[in-house]
Amino acid sequence: MKLYKLFNKKVFNIEPGLERIKAALEEIGNPHQDYPSILISGTNGKGSTAAFLESILRHHSLKTGMFTSPHLVEENERWQINRHNISDDRLEKYIRQLNPVIEKHNLTYFEASTLLAFKYFSDEKIDIAVLEVGLGGRWDATNVVYPEVSVITNVSLDHTHLLGDTISKIASEKLGIARKDRPLIIGTEQLDLITQAIMKGIREIYHYPMGYTFKDKGNSIDYMFQDIVIKDIKPSLLGKRQFFNLSAAITAFILFARRNSIKIDTDLIREAAENTYLPGRMQIISENPVIILDGAHNEEAIVETFREVSQLFPDKKIITIYSGMKDKEWKKILNLIRYKSAETIVTKIPVSRSITQKEIKDIEGVRFYPEIDKAIEKVRNTADKNSIILITGSLYLVGEVLKKFK
Numbered sequence: 001m002k003l004y005k006l007f008n009k010k011v012f013n014i015e016p017g018l019e020r021i022k023a024a025l026e027e028i029g030n031p032h033q034d035y036p037s038i039l040i041s042g043t044n045g046k047g048s049t050a051a052f053l054e055s056i057l058r059h060h061s062l063k064t065g066m067f068t069s070p071h072l073v074e075e076n077e078r079w080q081i082n083r084h085n086i087s088d089d090r091l092e093k094y095i096r097q098l099n100p101v102i103e104k105h106n107l108t109y110f111e112a113s114t115l116l117a118f119k120y121f122s123d124e125k126i127d128i129a130v131l132e133v134g135l136g137g138r139w140d141a142t143n144v145v146y147p148e149v150s151v152i153t154n155v156s157l158d159h160t161h162l163l164g165d166t167i168s169k170i171a172s173e174k175l176g177i178a179r180k181d182r183p184l185i186i187g188t189e190q191l192d193l194i195t196q197a198i199m200k201g202i203r204e205i206y207h208y209p210m211g212y213t214f215k216d217k218g219n220s221i222d223y224m225f226q227d228i229v230i231k232d233i234k235p236s237l238l239g240k241r242q243f244f245n246l247s248a249a250i251t252a253f254i255l256f257a258r259r260n261s262i263k264i265d266t267d268l269i270r271e272a273a274e275n276t277y278l279p280g281r282m283q284i285i286s287e288n289p290v291i292i293l294d295g296a297h298n299e300e301a302i303v304e305t306f307r308e309v310s311q312l313f314p315d316k317k318i319i320t321i322y323s324g325m326k327d328k329e330w331k332k333i334l335n336l337i338r339y340k341s342a343e344t345i346v347t348k349i350p351v352s353r354s355i356t357q358k359e360i361k362d363i364e365g366v367r368f369y370p371e372i373d374k375a376i377e378k379v380r381n382t383a384d385k386n387s388i389i390l391i392t393g394s395l396y397l398v399g400e401v402l403k404k405f406k
Helices: 019-027 046-059 088-104 109-123 167-177 191-199 241-259 266-273 299-312 330-340 372-382 395-405
Strands: 037-041 064-067 079-081 128-132 149-152 184-186 205-207 213-216 221-225 228-233 283-287 290-294 317-322 343-347 366-369 387-392
Touching: 019 088, 019 109, 037 046, 037 167, 037 241, 046 064, 046 128, 046 149, 046 241, 046 266, 064 109, 079 109, 088 109, 109 128, 149 167, 149 241, 167 191, 184 191, 184 241, 191 205, 213 241, 221 241, 228 241, 228 266, 241 266, 283 395, 290 395, 299 317, 299 330, 299 387, 317 330, 317 372, 330 343, 343 372, 366 372, 372 387, 372 395, 387 395
Parallel strands: 037 128, 037 149, 064 128, 149 184, 184 205, 290 387, 317 343, 317 387, 343 366
Antiparallel strands: 064 079, 213 221, 221 228, 283 290
């Protein structure tokens, strides 16, 4: 049994507020209070930052719990101990055990997932939890913890119908995960974020590039924070945006380590960065032809993806397979893709929120294939040695492709 099956078509329901999850947690003994946590929010890059941070913590011999969303191939990915997915048997056990509490407090799918994570991590007696915020921050179910360190990677326009229609409003929502007496890391120099953080009275704010920084050396970075310098770190995840995510993760680890008297080993940090794995982020899944899979799902991320693909393959034309969700700014995203691509193919993700042929029928210059594997097959057959194939637009699309390539 999978948890999402309990919710049928209500998996995407979002109901702001922490009262339900707090009441459910109290009923099962507040397991989220049994271990320290680091909370990560941001419009883009929080999954990569979480993966880097977890790897660094684990390489320092700490038992880690990591809670992320959405899953790509199987639901079990959401709950990991030392980077291993929860087993089917264990997942079923927790679903049976927690279902009465879930129903009693009318939890949403994400709240139920969070409840399960906290219980699982407590039972496993982890040393530290790395928690990726599902949406926003202030009202996210993960925000019931009192994090040792909070991280906000960046802010851009996404989920505007829920978080607000300006950068300032979204920044305010994401800053809900910060605590006045705990360190806050901001992975950007966006003034809205920094100014609001200061006005909230947060005493420790470390933001790029003033609180910490790095030197871009092409395929590696030199990282600098206070008295710590780590040279020639080569992150395993492709793309220069990972330099920012990695630097935020290293800073979070250092602050956590210092708060908890953990010896910082710069060689282990370098090794952890070079051995971090995260599917669906600038992931090359085929060499001939080259197929790149990336979960960019908003304008800012799409622009960055095309910039990085062009840097990696400067002499190649890009053929893009795209799909996205109706509640995103998909028209703007699709127009960006059309402008940057030699050819654009649109497909459908097998979820109710996916765009369909009906939505794109009046858009010129794109072809539509309702089945993802048919779209990939068509493009592979027509691509030549001067082409690369980019599949992007949604992590749900990424998951469907990974299932097929698996």
